[in-house]
Amino acid sequence: MKNTYSLEFAASKIDNSHTKENFQEVLSSYHTGNYRSAAVMLWSVVICDLIYKLRSLEEQHSDTVAKRILEDMEAIQTREPKSSAWEIKLIDDVTKKTELLNAIEHRNFANLQAERHLSAHPVISDGAVLHRPNQETTRALIRNALDDLLLKPPLFATSVVNKLLDDLAENKEIFPGDADLKRYLNSKYFNKIEGIRYEQALKGLWKIVFNLENEKCDENRDINYRSLKILVSNDPNKALVCLNSATEHFSALSTNQDILILLIELLSGLPSLYEPLEPHAKVAIERTCEENSDAFLLSSFLSEDPDEHYEKVKQKVEEGFGYSRPTSSSWNRLTELYDAPEWKEKIDNLKITFFGDSGSYDTADIRFTSLIAPIISRLSQPQLVTILEKINGNSQIYDRRRAQIDNQKVMDRVKELDEHFDFSIYKNL
Numbered sequence: 007m008k009n010t011y012s013l014e015f016a017a018s019k020i021d022n023s024h025t026k027e028n029f030q031e032v033l034s035s036y037h038t039g040n041y042r043s044a045a046v047m048l049w050s051v052v053i054c055d056l057i058y059k060l061r062s063l064e065e066q067h068s069d070t071v072a073k074r075i076l077e078d079m080e081a082i083q084t085r086e087p088k089s090s091a092w093e094i095k096l097i098d099d100v101t102k103k104t105e106l107l108n109a110i111e112h113r114n115f116a117n118l119q120a121e122r123h124l125s126a127h128p129v130i131s132d133g134a135v136l137h138r139p140n141q142e143t144t145r146a147l148i149r150n151a152l153d154d155l156l157l158k159p160p161l162f163a164t165s166v167v168n169k170l171l172d173d174l175a176e177n178k179e180i181f182p183g184d185a186d187l188k189r190y191l192n193s194k195y196f197n198k199i200e201g202i203r204y205e206q207a208l209k210g211l212w213k214i215v216f217n218l219e220n221e222k223c224d225e226n227r228d229i230n231y232r233s234l235k236i237l238v239s240n241d242p243n244k245a246l247v248c249l250n251s252a253t254e255h256f257s258a259l260s261t262n263q264d265i266l267i268l269l270i271e272l273l274s275g276l277p278s279l280y281e282p283l284e285p286h287a288k289v290a291i292e293r294t295c296e297e298n299s300d301a302f303l304l305s306s307f308l309s310e311d312p313d314e315h316y317e318k319v320k321q322k323v324e325e326g327f328g329y330s331r332p333t334s335s336s337w338n339r340l341t342e343l344y345d346a347p348e349w350k351e352k353i354d355n356l357k358i359t360f361f362g363d364s365g366s367y368d369t370a371d372i373r374f375t376s377l378i379a380p381i382i383s384r385l386s387q388p389q390l391v392t393i394l395e396k397i398n399g400n401s402q403i404y405d406r407r408r409a410q411i412d413n414q415k416v417m418d419r420v421k422e423l424d425e426h427f428d429f430s431i432y433k434n435l
Contacts, residue, residue: 013145016152025055025156032148041144042125042136049122052115052151053093056100062160067169075099094119105165105203111154118147159198166203167210170195171230175222178229187229188236196237205248208237209255216269217258231268235275242276249282257287263301266294270301274343277307299327300336304343312344316352323356326363334376351389354381358389362396367406374403374412382415387423390416394432404434 017033020026028051035044060076063069078099082092097119101112124137139147173194181187199207211234214223223230238245249256259266270291273280280288295305302322309315319340341353357377364370378393385393393416397403404413413435420427429435 011149013148013152016149016157020152020156021159022055022058024058025051028054029156036144036148039141041141042138044144045118045121045125045139045147048147048151049093049118052118052155053096055156056096056106059106059158059160060100066160071103075103106158107154108202111150114150114154118151121147166195166199166207170207170233171210171214171226174229174233175226178226181229181232184232184236187232191233191236192240196240204244205252208234208245208248209252211237212256213258216265217260219260219262219265227265227268231272235272238272238276238279242278245276246278246282249279253282253284256282257284259287259290261290263294263298266290267298267301267304270295270304271339273307274304274339280307297330299330299332303332303336303340306343312346312349315343316349319353320356323360323363337377350384351386354385354389355392357381358392358396361393362400362403364400364402366402370400370403370406371408374408379412379415382419385419387420390420390423394420394429394435398432398434401434 013033013036017026017029020029028047032044032048032051035041035047057076057079060069060072063072064076075096079092079096082089082095086092097107097112097115101107101109107115121137121139121143125139126136170191181190195207211230215227215231215234259269273291280291283291292308295301295308299322303319306312306315309318337353337357341350343349361370361373361378364373382390397409397413397416403409417429417435420429
């Protein structure tokens, strides 16, 4: 099978301009058949790129680990200016003290250093002949260097999760909306993480949002939840693979109902994530949906299809929801669950029914302001007529102080659709 990996295309994605320029010498030597020179230069490019990444972390993120590694390397160079032993120690320290290199990548660079050493230094016992790696070996060394280091951002040198959480806690006030937050997170973090680092980010955010409870977690739960939702929504299939591979981790949930409602909101938009959860987690989620009306409205993932969920909600509305009444935000989220106009119309009808059953002046005020007023402009005439009938037949609605103002809003919309509409049959408007 033909190797489709393009060294040139990969090289074009190197972020650091110095590394990109230096790497062109490696490619030039490789393409002209100078494999010994390519290996020697590649090692130098790798060492320089590590230095660039550590300096970036120190200067841009005040990373103390990166700073200490650089100081240690400078101290060794000062003591032994003619020795290159610090280069090996640099690879060792970066592997041990950061997340930039793992054990396999460390071994790859050890192989590169050995090839470089043999290519640059003659072996006297072998007649002082310089080693010359073949094309396949050289290409493998170059590809490993690209994938293992050169194409990685400096972010990976430290814990992505810790850096992300600190960043969110510090800057949460400047991201009131999800659009700007998504653009920021994707650019700075999420577009740069793959494989194990994606899994670490997903696991870390999931645990912080849905499991842990302490003062810091509580203070930042909203911004962390919004960030988690963005990460998962970017690629739901990738998130699903992670959940399937670590069900125990993702099934460890807080018993706090408010926290479980956040999870239920996430699952309402991404129902495929519910199935991998272990039975004890599902029991906690289902019980919350039974006990809490906000959770119930969002529990579409427990139904086979939208029609089944609608029927469940309709029945609940007709029963009055008991002591737990859903908030306007949950009603809005329910409306947005599906894009079909028919769905929105059906949910608007339920809102009208819910408003019509208001049992007190205050309840009628709240339900009109939060549920009816925002949708008046899109309601059809039959729906508006239903509202008029609900108002006319419920003294808790038509006798309240705000009745005249609110009723007029409905009547104005009716007149827009039918200027000759007869309101005289509604004696309590």
